[in-house]
Amino acid sequence: MRKGQELELIVEKTEFPGYGVSTVGDKKVYIKHALPGQKILGRISKKKKSYAEASVIEVLEDVDYKIPNRCEHFKECGGCSHQTISYEKQLELKRQQVLDLLEEGEITGFEFLGIEGSPEELEYRNKMEFTFGDYEKGGELSLGMHLKGRSFGIVTVNDCQIVDEDYRKLLTTVLEYFRGKKFPHYRVMSHEGYLRNLVIRKAKNTGEILVNIVTTSQVDFDFTEFTELLRSLPYKGILTGIIHTTNDSLSDVVVADKIDVLYGRDYIIEKLLGLKFKITPFSFFQTNSKGAEKLYTIVRDFMGSSEDKVVFDLYCGTGTIGQIVAPKAKQVIGIELIEEAVEAANENAKLNGLTNCTFIAGDVAKVIKEVKNKPDIIILDPPRAGVHPVALKYVMDFNAKDIIYVSCNPKSLVVDLKTLIDGGYKIEKVICKDMFPMTPHIETVVKLKR
Numbered sequence: 001m002r003k004g005q006e007l008e009l010i011v012e013k014t015e016f017p018g019y020g021v022s023t024v025g026d027k028k029v030y031i032k033h034a035l036p037g038q039k040i041l042g043r044i045s046k047k048k049k050s051y052a053e054a055s056v057i058e059v060l061e062d063v064d065y066k067i068p069n070r071c072e073h074f075k076e077c078g079g080c081s082h083q084t085i086s087y088e089k090q091l092e093l094k095r096q097q098v099l100d101l102l103e104e105g106e107i108t109g110f111e112f113l114g115i116e117g118s119p120e121e122l123e124y125r126n127k128m129e130f131t132f133g134d135y136e137k138g139g140e141l142s143l144g145m146h147l148k149g150r151s152f153g154i155v156t157v158n159d160c161q162i163v164d165e166d167y168r169k170l171l172t173t174v175l176e177y178f179r180g181k182k183f184p185h186y187r188v189m190s191h192e193g194y195l196r197n198l199v200i201r202k203a204k205n206t207g208e209i210l211v212n213i214v215t216t217s218q219v220d221f222d223f224t225e226f227t228e229l230l231r232s233l234p235y236k237g238i239l240t241g242i243i244h245t246t247n248d249s250l251s252d253v254v255v256a257d258k259i260d261v262l263y264g265r266d267y268i269i270e271k272l273l274g275l276k277f278k279i280t281p282f283s284f285f286q287t288n289s290k291g292a293e294k295l296y297t298i299v300r301d302f303m304g305s306s307e308d309k310v311v312f313d314l315y316c317g318t319g320t321i322g323q324i325v326a327p328k329a330k331q332v333i334g335i336e337l338i339e340e341a342v343e344a345a346n347e348n349a350k351l352n353g354l355t356n357c358t359f360i361a362g363d364v365a366k367v368i369k370e371v372k373n374k375p376d377i378i379i380l381d382p383p384r385a386g387v388h389p390v391a392l393k394y395v396m397d398f399n400a401k402d403i404i405y406v407s408c409n410p411k412s413l414v415v416d417l418k419t420l421i422d423g424g425y426k427i428e429k430v431i432c433k434d435m436f437p438m439t440p441h442i443e444t445v446v447k448l449k450r
Contacts, residue, residue: 001024001025001027001044001047002044002047003044003045003046003047004043004044005043005044006040006041006042006043006044006057007024007029007041007043007044007054008039008042008060009022009024009031009033009034009039009040009041009042009054010022010030010035010039010077011034011035011037011038011039011040012036013036013096013100013191014035014036014093014096014097014367015030015097015101016094016097016100016101016411016440016442017066017097017100017440017441018032018033018082018093018097018409018439018440019034020033020034020035020036020038020040020444022034022042022054023281024052025052027051027052028050028051028052028222028288029042029044029052029053029054029055030051030052030054031053031054031055031056032055032056033056033081033148034056034091035063035066035085036063036083037061037063037065038061038062038063039059039060039061039256040055040056040057040058040059040060040420041056041057041058041060042055042056042057042061043055043057044300044338045047045315046434052325053151053306055149056143063386065085065086065089066084066085067084067085067086068084069083069084069120070080070083070161071083071157071159071160071161072137072159073144073145073155073157073160074158075148075291076147076148076155076159077144077145077147077148077155077160078145078146078147078148078149079086079145079157079160079162079439080161080162080438081438081439082433082437082438082439082440083161083438087117087121087437090197090438091117091273091432091434092149093430094383094432094440094442095114095115095236097410097442098115098410098430098432098442098444099112100419101410101411101413101414102410102414102430103340103416104413105415105417105418106418107414107417107418107421107427109426109427110427110428110429110430110446111428111429111430112429112430112431113429113430113431114431115431115432115433115434115442116294116298116418116432116433116434117434118288118291118293118434118435118436118437118438119290119291120288120290120291120437121437121438122161122162122437122438123161123162123163123164124162124202124204124288124290124291124437125162125163125287125288126129126201126202126204126270126285126288126289127199127200127201127202127287128146128156128160128181128199128200129197129198129199129254129286130143130145130171130195130197130199130200131143131144131145131146131196131197132154132178132185132186132195132196132198132200133152133153133154133185134153134154134185135147135153135154135156136153137152140179140328141175141178141179141185141195142154142155142156142175143156143171143178143198144156144157144158144160144171145157145160145173145176145243153237155172156171156175158172159176162437163200163436164202164236165236165300166202166209166236166237167200167202168237169233169235170198170200170211170233171198171200171228171229171331173229173233174198174210174213174230177194177226177229180423182381183195183219183221186215186216188247188250188251188252191220191250192218193216194215194216194218194221195215196215196216196254197210197212197213197214197247197254197410198211198212198213198214199212199254199281200212201212201268201279201281202237202268203237203268203269203270203271203279203289204270204289204290204324204419205270205271205272205289205290206238206268206269206270206271207236207238207241208237208238208240208268208269209218209235209237209238209239209241209268210240210241210242210243210266210267210268210279210281211230211239211241211242211243211391212242212243212244212245212281213226213242213243213244213245214244214245214246214247214248214254215244215247216247216248217246217248217257223244223262226262227242227262228240229430230263231249239263239264239270240264240265240267241261241263241264241266242261242262242263242264242269243259243260243261243262243266243281244259244260244262245258245259245281246258246259246260248360249278254282255282256281258283259281260431266280266282267279267344269283270285270289270314272289272292272293272296272320272324273293273296273324273361275324275348275352276348276350276351276352277318277320277323277344277348277351278318278344278345278347279318280318280340280341280343280344282338282340282341283315283317283318283338283340283341283344284317284318284338284341285317285318285320286435287436288318288435288436288437291433291434291435292320292435294433295406295433295435295443295445296320296321296324296325296429298433299321299324299325299406299421299443300324300325300328300377302429302445302447303320303325303328303329303377303402303404303406304402306325306328306329306376306377307328307329307449308328309329309330309376309377310328310329310330310331310332310373310374310375310376310377311325311326311329311332311333311349311376311377311379312332312333312334312335312371312373312375312377312378312400313333313334313335313373313379313380313381313400314334314335314364314368314378314379314380314381314382314391314395314433315335315336315337315364315380315382315383315387316334316335316336316338316341316342316345316359316380316381317338317345317381318341318344318345318348319334319336319341319342319344319345319346319348319349319359321379321381321406322334322345322357322359322379323345323349323352323354323357324346325379326349326354326356326381327354329356329377330356331356331358331373332354332356332357332358333357333358333359333360333371333373333375333386334338334358334359334360335359335360335362335364335367335368335371336359336360336361336364337361337362337363337364338361339361342359342360342361343361343409345357345359346358346359364387364388364391365388365390365391365394368394368395369394370393372400374398374400375397375398376393376400376401376402377398377400377401377402377403377404378398378400378402378403378404379403379404379406380395380403380404380405380406380408380416381406382407382412382416383408384408384409385409386407386409386412386413386415387416390417392416392419392420395420395425396419396420396423396425399450400450401449401450402423402447402448402449402450403420403447403448403449404445404446404447404448405420405445405446405448406443406444407444407445407446408441408442408443409444410442410444413444413446417446417448420448424450425448425449425450426448426449426450427446427447427448428445428447428448428449429446429447430444430445431444432444432445432447433445
């Protein structure tokens with residue numbers, strides 16, 4: 001096997017995050033966007049000592065469980081990958097991927113509670129980050145998602161099906177407006193251009209909408225006309241804010257050098273399980289509100305009877321989990337790196353009349369050393385990389401009776417679970433919770449006992 005070689009491959013199964021897997025000799029070949037049961041003609045794109053990667057040239061024999069894709073952009077957009085299989089099949093594949101990872105990690109002896117789907121299969125997202133660019137170099141301005149399998153190139157996704165019609169209306173209006181202005185989009189390689197991103201947040205349960213137009217400082221532009229245009233649109237929801245973020249960062253990420261409020265306020269309010277949450281432009285919040293209510297209910301149920309217990313909520317973001325479990329706890333202490341999110345968390349606690357919550361800004365691996373309280377329950381909800389090894393050591397040193405681990409990456413979850421098991425914990429329960437229909441991603445909640 002060599003790089004560039006073309007091979008006929010039978011897809012045997014999928015592995016997280018949604019790669020088809022074929023075996024050639026003693027080597028696994030990972031194939032993006034391939035489904036179990038397909039026979040494909042693939043080209044080897046990467047060859048390593050223990051595995052290889054291939055791209056699909058042609059599907060030679062297809063599977064009978066495929067369905068028509070529901071979005072006209074599916075073949076080009078890199079956002080969704082699972083639209084050609086039923087939601088039931090998506091859940092089946094995700095469930096098996098998590099179980100396979102746990103088995104490979106030799107993690108056994110727990111009660112598996114299956115997989116719970118999202119309350120909504122489509123139009124479920126409460127945040128979308130669209131990028132300005134062009135479909136082809138030098139072509140007409142586009143606004144949407146990165147093209148599948150290409151380093152550059154943006155496809156306009158005005159028919160995107162994982163967001164509702166207010167997003168689609170805003171995207172179309174903003175794109176047409178700036179096409180008329182003839183402004184250049186930002187080019188990452190040359191660091192030149194003006195238009196960068198359109199970020200829309202819409203609270204699913206309250207309908208509040210925040211529009212964030214992100215540009216560089218390379219053009220001095222008056223946004224008065226733009227603001228009035230967006231205010232005049234008929235929305236299903238409620239437009240509560242329009243902001244302009246200046247971002248001169250060299251990297252292709254949305255960060256703020258400066259934020260100007262063009263209309264209304266720079267946040268939205270969402271309601272989850274009877275509580276209110278202020279969501280600011282750069283604070284983390286689960287992108288599936290209806291799914292988040294189900295996810296947090298699982299966490300709360302895993303806590304059991306806990307009215308007299310101290311709960312640590314690590315990697316707490318805007319404090320959603322901590323505040324939802326607060327009525328069942330004696331005290332909640334949350335730690336989060338992003339200061340803006342912690343400010344929002346403390347504001348949210350006041351908004352909800354919760355007097356037993358404290359949220360601290362700082363690196364979990366460092367702040368956890370300074371906390372004097374002894375927790376009865378620790379809730380871990382880390383980023384994709386998992387819990388920092390230093391932080392995980394301190395977590396175990398606290399000797400909490402219960403740990404509830406909420407993971408968005410089962411690969412890093414398995415690594416951390418093995419460390420926790422070695423540190424004296426036993427896994428009681430595991431459940432998968434799908435928050436991202438049409439994509440390969442999955443949340444997993446694990447209950448551990450000392």
